[in-house]
Amino acid sequence: MHRPVIAPAQAELFKHAFRRHAAGVCVVVVHDDAGPVGATMTSVASVSADPAIVSFSAASSSRLALALADGVQVSVYVLSAAQRPVAMALAKPGPGAFAADLGWVAGPDGRLTLSGAASQLHGRAVTLVPAGASVLALMEVDEVVVGDPDVRPLVHHDRDYWQLARPATASRPR
Numbered sequence: 001m002h003r004p005v006i007a008p009a010q011a012e013l014f015k016h017a018f019r020r021h022a023a024g025v026c027v028v029v030v031h032d033d034a035g036p037v038g039a040t041m042t043s044v045a046s047v048s049a050d051p052a053i054v055s056f057s058a059a060s061s062s063r064l065a066l067a068l069a070d071g072v073q074v075s076v077y078v079l080s081a082a083q084r085p086v087a088m089a090l091a092k093p094g095p096g097a098f099a100a101d102l103g104w105v106a107g108p109d110g111r112l113t114l115s116g117a118a119s120q121l122h123g124r125a126v127t128l129v130p131a132g133a134s135v136l137a138l139m140e141v142d143e144v145v146v147g148d149p150d151v152r153p154l155v156h157h158d159r160d161y162w163q164l165a166r167p168a169t170a171s172r173p174r
Contacts, residue, residue, distance in 0.1 A: 022157040025087050027077045028056055030067040030125075031111050036098055037067040040091040042156045044076055052141035054121060057134045065135045072125050074139045077117040079154040080147070081163030086114065087154060088161075118153050120145040 023042035030037045039058060047053040054076060058065040068074075079087055089097045098104045098112055107113045114120070122145075127138040155162045 019158045022155050022162070025079045025154040025156050025161065026056075027079060027086060027090050027114065027117075028058075028064060029075045029077070029112070029114075030064055031073040031075065032067050034067075036112050037063050038090045038097060039064040040087045044078075047138065052121075052123075052144070053126070054139050054141060055136060056139070057131065057136045060130065060133055060135050068125050068128055068135065068137055070125055070128065073111070074123060074125050074137075075111075075113070076121040076139065077114045078119040078121075080116055080118045080151040081154050082151075083114075083116060083154055084161045087156075116147070116151075117145075118147045118151050120147070 024044070026041050026044040027038055028041050028044065039062060041056050041058070043055075043057045045055050047055050056076070058068070077086075083103070086102050089099070089102055096102075103115045103117075104112045105115055120143075121139070121141045122143040123139050123141040125137050126140045129136040129138075152163050152166075155164060
């Protein structure tokens with residue numbers, strides 16, 4: 001019989017506990033004057049539907065956190081299972097993170113947009129809160145794009161990417 005580990009909250013044990021938490025995978029992109037800065041995240045959460053607000057957190061020392069400022073334009077892309085390469089490219093940003101072969105296209109306003117995402121949220125950062133070694137950002141959403149309803153989401157669990165299968169029986173009508 002497995003006995004649970006009980007210990008004071010320690011960084012490594014805390015991280016280990018959250019490896020057991022499956023979460024949807026998103027890419028968050030800050031659009032600033034120097035170009036796009038992005039990162040793969042599982043910390044995106046709905047905060048409010050009216051007004052539409054989402055939250056996400058990033059390490060305070062990350063390029064994304066350093067690019068964040070009140071009012072800066074931000075996009076959140078909920079990745080599809082087919083977009084594992086996008087998640088990997090932006091998990092450790094470097095050359096090619098915004099390559100066209102990953103699905104990035106220039107929009108009418110010149111900003112990069114990710115095609116094929118399960119959904120897209122576009123808006124601006126409205127609140128930044130220091131939280132330990134991270135910053136918690138609130139983004140007010142002013143545009144929502146819902147992708148193909150048959151696209152399955154990309155999920156992160158135990159340091160790997162997964163895709164969901166359809167349920168054996170439909171629990172609700174679409």
